[in-house]
Amino acid sequence: MTIRAISGLAALADAADAFLIDQFGTIHDGETPYPGAIETLRTLRAAGKRVILLSNSGRRASNNIHRLAAMGITADCFDASLCSGEVAWQVLRAAPPAYLRRRCRVLLFARDPALDILEGFDIAPVETAEEADLVMIAGSEADRHGYDALWSRMAPAATRGVPAICTNPDRLMLAGGRLHPGAGALAEAYQAAGGTVRWFGKPHADVYDAALALLPGVPHARIFGVGDSLEHDIAGAVAAGCRGLLVRTGIIDGLDDAALRVEMRRFSTLPDAVAPRFAF
Template sequence: MKQTSLTALIDRFDTFLLDQFGVLLDGAKAYPGAPEALAELSRRGKSVGILTNSGKRAGPNADRLQAMGFDPSHIDAVISSGEAARAVLSGRIGSSLARSAKVLVLSRGGDVSCIEGLDLTPTEDTAIAELVLITGSRGEEISLDQYADLLKGPATRGIPALCTNPDMTMLTERGPAFGAGRIAQLYRELGGKVDEVGKPHPLIYQVAIDRLGAAHPARVLCIGDSPAHDIRGAHGAGCRAALVRTGIHADEPLDQVLADAPPGDHPDFVIPSFAL
């Protein structure tokens, strides 16, 4: 593991997979210098993908980045766990998931884009739900105990859950809060079964590598702020990984961050921020 800078790494890699929150965005706005750094990667002919555990589909994530000052022409692809999960759900309809099955969607802002256009029916009634879809957390507004009260019934009845955002912590305008991954963990604690799509699981990396035409994963650099998600997932896909010192661990000493992570979650590089 080497502490270095983004500038020193640019020419060593052909493709860059960037986390969204913690690398480009702080939960409310773009980090200083991030739009300019993204522009420089594009200017040098690098393939750039945004690889995010957002439970929303690619379009809303791309729109948010543009609204925060990022030029969409500098981004070759946005790959979200919500987009990958939609493909998973589509494949299950008519087999393990009944057509028009009733789905309890836990999200932010009432987003149900993950199932829009699919033969599934959103419901807020936990008593009739046939699937729990965990796409986002409202952890800054709703306590974990409140989520437990909501989910106890479906978990007890053996209703399966799919989590499209495995992040345990998220950045919000009010500061860090528990993420959708923590809700998935809670569902397991209540006795339910959960499948997960997103970092560090391999499916989303394969989608990203294929989308960007990256023939050699070792020439791909993944940049993220979470050892357990971004670094572990990158190494599992055969890519190199850089830990950025912004995001969820920004206030923790690096030695402590790495001491809490198993060896496989240690980055190849550490950079102070996604800026030149």
């Protein structure tokens, strides 16, 4: 298994017309842009490349754009910003499942109490699984409360057969310089316990369908998904017929080539190229 190593995106300039670029772990660490990331985004656009920021953020687009702007990643850095929470909202509004066609009691797991992903529905937030008609898994606070505490709140709903929606499939999240179980790990456990989960976000098709709709006429083979997750960013892009550039930051920071090959075999995913970081 050969890893094609490149120093930056300039090596792909002749092969790419557009980039679907991950956010957390690729262009920023949740609070601060990585060195050179903003300049790289602007350089890509100046070179005539289409830039879509594609995130597994469980919130609506307006929230995500506000967070980016607060870090200095402003509208001139990208053509569009698309997140899994926004795609979920659009899909659910277009074809609401039965439990959202009436008043719905929602048990939310997220990093803040906002339920903008269910804006426009008749919902009532609740605190316990015993009260819930729906479990919404939009984020993880495993770094704050511990995974076991979160799962103990959620598990009774799976036993009751309460449906769940996951708008952030990331199984790992980086917080405080350490890896913790992400929202996707909670949703995976919920499913394993017999609960039903509807997934939105990378690597699932809905978010790529929405992203590719923003790139009409661009051949998929000339679109690169860029990110730090083989499981989500690279596997999702490849499944959508695009190509993949893995950056060795975020959740794979520190992995050597041997460990990286193990991860590639684990997820049956081979990126077209690997770069040390997001740089031109």
